Amino acid sequence: MKNFFTTITFVAIFGAAVSARADSPDKKAPVHGWTPVQQYMGNSARGDYGYIDLYGAAVLADELGDKLSMAGRLSYIEECMKGAKPDATASLQWAMCGQDVKDFDPAKLEAELVAEKVDAGEKKRIVEEAAQVIAEAKKVGAAIEAAAKSDKGLTAVLALGTTARTEWAAFAQKNKDQLAMLDKLQDAVRANKEGLGGACLKTAAPAFQKLVHVSKPPWQDDGDIMDFYYRHLPETTEAYISTLTYAACVLALTDKGRGPYTVAANRPIGAPGMARRGPRSLTAAKAYDDAFQPKFADRDFNVSSVKSLRGKLVLVGTDLVSSIGTPTYGKVAKIVKKDDELSTVSFAGDQVEECLQWKETSKVQQVTNGNVSYEKVCVKRGMVDNQEGATDVPTVLLTGMAKGIDVVLVFGFPVVAYKSKEKVLTAIWGVAK
Numbered sequence: 001m002k003n004f005f006t007t008i009t010f011v012a013i014f015g016a017a018v019s020a021r022a023d024s025p026d027k028k029a030p031v032h033g034w035t036p037v038q039q040y041m042g043n044s045a046r047g048d049y050g051y052i053d054l055y056g057a058a059v060l061a062d063e064l065g066d067k068l069s070m071a072g073r074l075s076y077i078e079e080c081m082k083g084a085k086p087d088a089t090a091s092l093q094w095a096m097c098g099q100d101v102k103d104f105d106p107a108k109l110e111a112e113l114v115a116e117k118v119d120a121g122e123k124k125r126i127v128e129e130a131a132q133v134i135a136e137a138k139k140v141g142a143a144i145e146a147a148a149k150s151d152k153g154l155t156a157v158l159a160l161g162t163t164a165r166t167e168w169a170a171f172a173q174k175n176k177d178q179l180a181m182l183d184k185l186q187d188a189v190r191a192n193k194e195g196l197g198g199a200c201l202k203t204a205a206p207a208f209q210k211l212v213h214v215s216k217p218p219w220q221d222d223g224d225i226m227d228f229y230y231r232h233l234p235e236t237t238e239a240y241i242s243t244l245t246y247a248a249c250v251l252a253l254t255d256k257g258r259g260p261y262t263v264a265a266n267r268p269i270g271a272p273g274m275a276r277r278g279p280r281s282l283t284a285a286k287a288y289d290d291a292f293q294p295k296f297a298d299r300d301f302n303v304s305s306v307k308s309l310r311g312k313l314v315l316v317g318t319d320l321v322s323s324i325g326t327p328t329y330g331k332v333a334k335i336v337k338k339d340d341e342l343s344t345v346s347f348a349g350d351q352v353e354e355c356l357q358w359k360e361t362s363k364v365q366q367v368t369n370g371n372v373s374y375e376k377v378c379v380k381r382g383m384v385d386n387q388e389g390a391t392d393v394p395t396v397l398l399t400g401m402a403k404g405i406d407v408v409l410v411f412g413f414p415v416v417a418y419k420s421k422e423k424v425l426t427a428i429w430g431v432a433k
Contacts, residue, residue: 024048027316030187031060032067036112039064039072043079050318053311054079055269055284058096062278063186065172065179070109073100074130076280077137086143088296091154092306094144095161096283101137106130153296157287157306164282171237172278178203178245185248189261189317193252198396200249208246209431211239219423222376223358225408225415226323229428230263231272235289240267240276250430251317254341254394256412259325260429262318269309284309328391328409329354331420332401342392345401345409356380400427 024041025034027049043053051060057079061068068076080097084090106127113123148154172179185200217232233239247264250257267274274285286292293303330347337343355378363375393401393412400417401407405426407417417427425433 028191030190031063032065032183032187034064034072035116036069037071037116037118039069040075042075046075046079050266050313050315051311052314053309054082054093054096055275055281055309055311056313057311058280058284059275059277059313061100062275062281063183065278069112070105071112073104074109074133077101077104078133081133081137081140084137084140086140088144088147088151088154088298088301089305089308090140091144091148091157092160092284092287092309094141095158095287096280097137098141098158098161099165099279101134101141104134106134151297153294153301153303156292156294160286160292161279161283164286165279167237168279168282171241175238175241178207178241182241182245182248185245185252186265186315186317188252189248190315192317198253200245200252201396204242204246204249205431207242208429211242212428212431212433215428217425217428220355220378220381222378223355224324225327226259226410226413227263229416230260233273235273235285237276237282240273243273246429246431250394250397250413253396256394256397258317258319258322259410259413260323262320262323265315266313266318266320268312270307275313322411325410327415328407330407330409332403332405332407334403335398335401337395338392341394343395343398344390345393345398345407346390354381356382394430397430399430399432400425 023038024045025038041049043057046052046057046060049060051057057076061072061076064072077097077100080093080100081090084093109130110123110127113126118126144154145158148158181200181203211233214234215229215232217229221228230243233243244264247257247261251261264273269284270288274288275281276285288307294306296302330345332345333348334346335343336346357378357380358376359379360374360376391409391412393409393414397414401414404419405417406420408415414427414430416425416429418425427433
């Protein structure tokens with residue numbers, strides 16, 4: 001399938017002898033402020049903002065929401081249908097972007113190009129080549145839909161898109177304020193703004209606390225402690241949006257929230273809590289749900305053949321190291337308020353319980369670019385000398401922490417607080433359990 005922007009670059013579109021990147025939006029700029037033509041990005045350019053391959057393109061299109069332009073929609077369609085064959089192998093792709101193909105409006109694309117003063121000759125060429133892209137996509141989609149009439153498995157895959165669009169429309173209508181706040185917070189994170197005040201916590205924290213309250217994580221973590229507690233939250237659209245909103249709020253308040261935001265924002269394909277930012281990514285998440293096990297007419301084709309999405313998320317404002325840093329374990333001895341934002345947590349000079357030996361299980365934790373990682377379990381625990389010094393923790397995240405409570409911190413963020421003797425969690429990610 002032809003990518004017309006590979007042939008007609010931004011240099012040609014804007015009629016200026018400048019680098020294509022010169023007209024790209026600033027990485028710190030609000031996504032919803034991107035112009036219609038700026039929203040068109042090839043995979044390499046889109047990757048600069050952390051939205052990589054189809055998975056990333058779907059999340060970006062979802063995040064843009066009703067601000068998604070026809071140029072942006074075309075960009076998503078091209079990425080979605082890249083390499084698509086008119087058979088079952090492209091069924092999930094069609095479920096994810098078939099509606100975008102059907103909704104594509106060439107007149108609106110032309111109007112966007114006119115508004116951004118694209119040369120008339122180039123505009124004509126772009127519209128013509130876009131028509132070819134859409135026509136090819138429709139051929140693929142028509143073949144898949146025809147095959148689905150006699151294949152219950154294909155019907156089930158295509159139904160994922162229909163269901164996701166219906167569910168998302170209802171969710172978005174009901175949660176307008178929360179989604180608007182999430183957009184604002186993610187823009188603040190991209191701009192790397194800090195100290196925005198605690199207003200967002202008044203709504204973000206209670207919504208996230210409900211998820212923490214019903215979560216049932218095992219007592220023993222598997223070593224990847226920040227991600228561990230995320231993986232044991234409910235897997236619903238409400239949970240994804242509430243957790244991402246809370247994490248973005250914490251990072252907007254303090255840089256110590258970068259770890260949890262990285263975990264929440266960069267969910268890998270196939271991992272628990274996959275992105276559910278809108279109908280496209282929600283369709284993908286439904287396909288990767290373990291409960292989705294359709295049976296296809298062709299016995300050589302199975303659900304694993306459908307689960308072939310490419311891509312990942314490495315969003316602006318995230319940092320992998322912040323989420324996997326060496327944890328600080330300790331029993332709280334004293335908490336002293338340091339200033340308006342931080343409190344200093346001192347630890348008792350005793351011993352703390354830690355895992356001394358890990359064992360890898362056969363249970364898949366996640367699959368990233370074909371590489372499989374497995375969950376680990378602790379097979380031997382023991383007491384070790386507590387050698388941790390005092391650590392500064394955001395005061396608003398001290399919930400569940402007091403003298404005698406054990407805590408695990410990563411770069412000053414309270415991942416979990418607990419009573420070790422009673423084996424009772426008192427807080428997760430800074431909110432009460």
